[in-house]
Each structure stands twice: as C-alpha cells, then as structure tokens.
Amino acid sequence: MTGRAAEMRLLLPAGTTETALIDGISAAGAAPELMEHTPSADVEILEYGEPVMSPVTPVSPNGCPTPAAVTRAVREVVDFDVSVIDAGLTRSTAAPTVDLGGSPxxxxxxxxxVPDAHAAFDRAYDYGAGLPDDRVMIGETVPGGTTTALGVLTALGESAGVSSSLPTNPIERKRRVVNEALAASDLEPGDCAGEPLAAIAAVGDPVQPTVAGIAAGALESGTDVTLAGGTQMVAVAAALRHAGIDAPLSIATTSFVADEQGERLPEACERFDCDLIVTDPGFDDREHVAMARYCAGEAKEGVGMGGALSLVPDGEMDAVRDRLEAVCTRLGIDGDVDDGENESNTERNAGDGASEGDREP
Incomplete structure (x- = not known):
C-alpha cells in the first residue's frame, strides 16, 4: 500500500431485502438462491480482496465486477480502516462484522x-454515537436498494430520482413496484413526511435505518460524516433531514451516477443541504473489460465506491486502475474486452451478478 487516508474509517452496513427477488428488480445475482450471498461476498472482497466463504463472485454477465472490487483497489493504494456492520445479512460471511441485531x-x-426499523435505528444510533473517529464514511451493500430508496423518497413526498445499473434506467418498473408497496401499507405519496422511520418500516430496507442511525449518532456526537454512495444515500439524507437532524452532511459518489442523474443529483443535495463530492476514476483511460463496462453505464456505484475514490490523492488514480486490474484477475475476470472472453469468465463465475441496489436492471 502506498499511502494512508488520514483518520478515515469506512463503515459498511450490509444486508438483504426480499424486494431484490421481484422479477427484473435487481442484478445482484443470476438466481435467487445465489443473490442473497452477494452482500456477504462484497464484504469479503473489501476485506480480503476476493470471496473467501461466499460461493459467488459478483460479476455481471458482461464482465462488470461489483463496486466492491473498486473500493478494494482503492484500499490497496490508499489504506483506510473498514468496519462492516451486519444490517440484516441472510448469509454469513468470513469478514469480521459488527452485529447490531438487524434482520433481513x-x-x-x-x-x-422493515418491522424493526425503529429499533434498528436506535441500536445504530448508539453505535454511531460511540465511534472514536473524527471522520467517517458510511457506505452500503444491499441488493434491490435503489427500489427501496425510491420507496422511502416517495413515502416522504420527495421527488428525487434513483439510479440504475444500466444505461437506460427502467424507472417506471420501479415506480410500479413502489406504488404497489404503498398501497399494501395503506399509504399515499408524502404520507410519511416528517416520519422517516415509518417510511422505512413500510417500504424501505434494513440497511437504511442502520445507515441513518449511525450517521445520526455520529453527527450528534461531533463526528464528520460523509455518505459514500449514490441515490440510495440521497434517500438516507432525506430521512435524516425529515428526522430534524440538520448537522453538516456530505455525499460522495462517482461520476457514473452524476452523469446519469444530471441536474437531479445536485438539486437533491441542495434540497437536503448536503455537500456533493463527485469523483471520476478515469476508467476511460484503460482498455479493460471491467472499466469499459463501468464507462458503458453498468454498476455505477456501491460498497462505498464513490467515497473511497474521493480519498485518492492527486496523481494516484492510475495506481488505483492498476490495482483494479489485479483485483479483477483474482476474481477471475480476464481484461480482454472480446465478447467471447467475457462469456467464458461469466461461466466460471456461475450465478454471478453485480451487487447492491444502484446495480439494478
């Protein structure tokens, strides 16, 4: 490792939601029985550089690896501490975790x-308030998470959009699911304004109250907090503001999310009084299948990717790209952009898929 991010810790709540099993909602696994392993694999890649216990390697059919690979590559160049929080994992993981008693x-x-949203928030708040760090970044990994983010934003009466793993965002499909979800909870858009935990309990996922609780506890104890992610973190920021928490807050994301969202992202950050940090990893400088797929609009964000990239010092991004190629090799991804080569990689990683909610088809 060539450097160390000064006094920075990445906190990574990881969990699952059955929302990801809705047909066409999540790209986090080729089959339901494998999808639930994705967050567990993500945290192993972040901790060890490759899956250890998990039977899946999250890679899309086109050869796009989970953003955990990018965050890991940054960590191999710019060292930083990581704490993984079990926020409702379905499958166990070899990575060390902090268990806050969350449920899928x-x-x-x-x-x-999320029936225990209020209790999950309270436990996470206590954890965040007790952190010894001056600065933290909070990421997430949860398949189906952009759909649940849209659900929470809609229940709060906020108009912010959400991202997608594909160049063409199937937002109407997500809206139909959210409308069905609101109806099932006997809610109309905006009914939960000022009651973010009620919104999460009705139409959210278990990672949301954990991220929000950690952020709230840390902020109110004087810790500097950056939400490391894309439009899912916009939903968390909205929840914090609706809870009356007005402390300074930042969102750090990738240029891939920012390019897709256009003016919607800075407008949302302005509405929720968040500083916006956008980092371009320069993947278009390399002829490698993983970086080519990100540039084509796959994945975009997740597992703290945007926050980690923001820690890279000037002049060191090329080293991150080098390390990403090395991580991809460990994950069984051949850098060749030839379609036939990509297909063979995907076959070796049977059942793989990109992870986290910003990676939805």
Missing part, C-alpha cells in the same frame, strides 16, 4: 418491509 427485510409490497 421483506418484500416492500408486504404490509411491513
């Missing part, structure tokens, strides 16, 4: 998607 989320079209 249900389908948001059920009457209650």
């Amino acid at each position: 989320g249900t389908d948001i079209r059920d009457e209650a998607a």
